[in-house]
Amino acid sequence: MNPSSHASRPISTAMSRQLIGTRGQLTSSMGTQAAQGVALGTTVNVSERPVTQQGMRGMKTAAGPSRQVQDSSYYVGVLHNKVNELEAEITELDNEVRQHNRAMNEFGGLRRRHETLLAEVRGLEGTLADYNLAMDKARASTDPAELDAYVVEFEGKNRRLAEEVDRVFVLKKQKDDETKQLERQIEALREQAQRKINALGPTELERYDGLLARSHELTRQRDEVLAKLEAAKAKEASDGGRQLSHAEAYDALSRKLARLEKDETNATEELAIWEIEDPKEALARLKQRIETQSKEVKSLDGVAKDLEEQIATTKKQIAELDAENEADGGRAKTEGEKYEKLRKRDEEMTEFIHSFDETKASTLEDQRQTQDTIVALLEHVSQGLEHENNMPSQQQLREMRDEATFKERQLESSQQTTLRLLQEKKQREAELAKIDNLDEKIQIELASLEKKMGVMRADMIEFDDLDGLRRRAAATMSALSRLLKEYQGRKETIRLQASQVSAKYEDLKAKINASEAHKTLTDLEAKLKTYAQTIFQLQEYVDTKSRQTDYKQLKENCNHLVDNLNAIAKKRNME
Structure with a gap:
């Protein structure tokens, strides 16, 4: 229809x-x-x-x-449905709340259980380390008296450490009490200051605000003055590092004058040598002078070697002292070193077990090679026995040995003669090269000496004017004295300004530390540290539980087992 x-x-x-x-x-x-x-x-x-x-x-x-x-029944049905939905949602939320509370309770219990097990594991690790140490001592046949001495030493260390911990705890408690007392005093002063500020009239309050602004301005000026002071100090230090004092300048000039006088004497002697008309006599005088300078150089080399030996000896002594200090400090680390040795020994045993097959194969290969070598040696011995009948007589052997000895002696004598001749040849060639280069060196040295003489003559003319030197020195001294007085005056002025500004800065700093915002920030920082530590511990706990509940390996094993069972079933069906 x-x-x-x-x-x-x-x-x-x-x-x-x-x-x-x-x-x-x-x-x-x-x-x-x-x-x-x-x-x-x-x-x-x-x-x-x-x-x-x-x-x-x-x-x-x-x-x-x-x-x-x-009619109304329709809407009543709709309301019933909505009420049912709300009740279902409320029930679900209640279940979630109960599950969350149960999880939190379980978390607290598991956390306490984790801490208990962790403490137990640490205790067992210490016991295991003691057992390993005892086994090591037993294998090494250590005297029990030595072990008793170790025990006494460790007990003394533990006792001293406990006393130190107690002392630090008492000191910390005292400091905490002092800190709390100071905080209460600061709080009382802050409240007193706040009451005084609240009791001020409008005029005085306005004046207080002006003084506070003035304090901020002075703080800014203080920072600028301190920056200028630091710059002035740096400049003064750099100027002081670059400029020598008058006494040091006098010593430097005296040394320079002595060096120049010595150079003048040497130049005069060399000039006297070159003014000699007889070339042979001039050459003899020059050789004598060269020999004298060579002796001086050798003596200075000897002094330098002595100093180097002294330095080496001192370094050796320092190294020995450092080694002794390290040995003294190493006694405190005996327990850690023993534990490290045990750990290394355990690693060596594990590595030996893992590499046993390879070691066994290499050992068998070495045995095979040794057997082959023994076989080759036996063959060689058998060949020697076969040739025994062809050996020469004792008389022939003695003659051959005598002849070989005579030939070896002749060879050694010839080699020694050849080496000696080669050395003499090198010496003669070196002497010829020196003689060939002597003329060029003499010309170069003469030119350099003439330049030095010109410079020395100019310096002598300048040094002859003693009055001029005194005037220049006096002018320099007066200028430096004037600058020194000026800098000292500036230094005192800046120091006074800095002390005043520093006092104001300390007062302002004390007020800031006593403020409520500073305390609030300090409390918030402590809370943040506590939250961060709690988050870290929870994250560590979550990571530990994640590692404990890792099911991937078990899943792979199950899959592998199922595959094997399927393969066996298929094989049986095919049979």
Whole structure:
């Protein structure tokens, strides 16, 4: 039947009376059954209703009527559904809260259990280290008296450490009490200052604000003055490092004068040598002078070697003292070193077990090579026994040995003669090279000496003017004295200004430390540190539990076992 035909029919009286309530078995929008009533129990012929065959949610005709009557039961059903949803959500939230609380309780218990087990593990590690040390001493056949001495030494160290810890704890407690007392005093002073500020009148309060602004301005000026003072100090230090005092300048000039006088004497002697007309006598004088200078150089070399030996001896003594100090400091680390030795020995044993197959193979290969070598040696011995009948007589052997000895002596004598001749040849060649280069060296040395003489003559002319030197020295001294007095005056002025500004700065710093914001920031910083430590501990606990609940290896083993079982089953089916 076409649904549109039902829409065009008139509704009968009985049907109209039945439709006063609502449609039977009406469902809400969520699909649950609506509330029941007297009107809801009336029989309704659904096939004659002006709706589609698909129900209330199905397809509708464009001209079909909508719902005619919507009574309170419909909305009661909707409310019931919403209430049920809210109750389900509340139940779910309650379950989540209970689960969260249970997890938190379990977390606290597991955390305490973790700490207990960690302490137990650390104790067992210490016991294991003691057992390993005892086993090591037993294997090394250590005297029990030595072990008793170690025990006494460790007990003394532990006792001293405990006393030190107690002393530090008492000192910390005293410092904490002093700090709290100072904080209370600071708080009282701050409250007193605040009361005084609150008691000020408008004029005085305005004056206080002006003084506070003036304090900030002075603080800024103080910073600028301190920066200038530091720059002046740096400049003064650099000037003092570059400029010598008058006494040091006098000593430097005296040394320079002595050196120049010595150079003048040497130049005069060399000039006297070169003014000699007889070349042989001049050459002899020059050789004598060169020999004298060579002796002086050798003596200075000897002094330098002695100093080097002294330096080496001193360094050796310092190294020995450092070694002794390290040995003294190393006694305190005996326990750690023993534990490290035990650990290394355990690693060596583990490495030996892992590399046993390779070591065994290499050992077998060495045995095989040794056997081959023994076989080759036996063959060589057998060949020697075969040639025994062909050996020369004792007389022939003695003659051959004598001849070989004579030839070796001749060879050694010839080699020694050859080496000696080669050395003499090198010496003669070196002497010839020196003689060939002597003329050029003499010319170069003469030119350099002439230049030095010119410089020395100019310096002598300058040094002859003693009055001029005195005037220049006096002018320099007066200028330096004037600058020194000026810098000293500036230094005193800046020092006074800096002391005043520093006092004001300390007062302001004390006020800032006594402020409520400073205390609040300090408390927040302590809380942040506590939170960071808690987060780190929780993260460490989570990582530990993640490692303990790692199921990947177990999953791989199960998959591997299942694959093996499947392969066995397939093989049996095929058989």
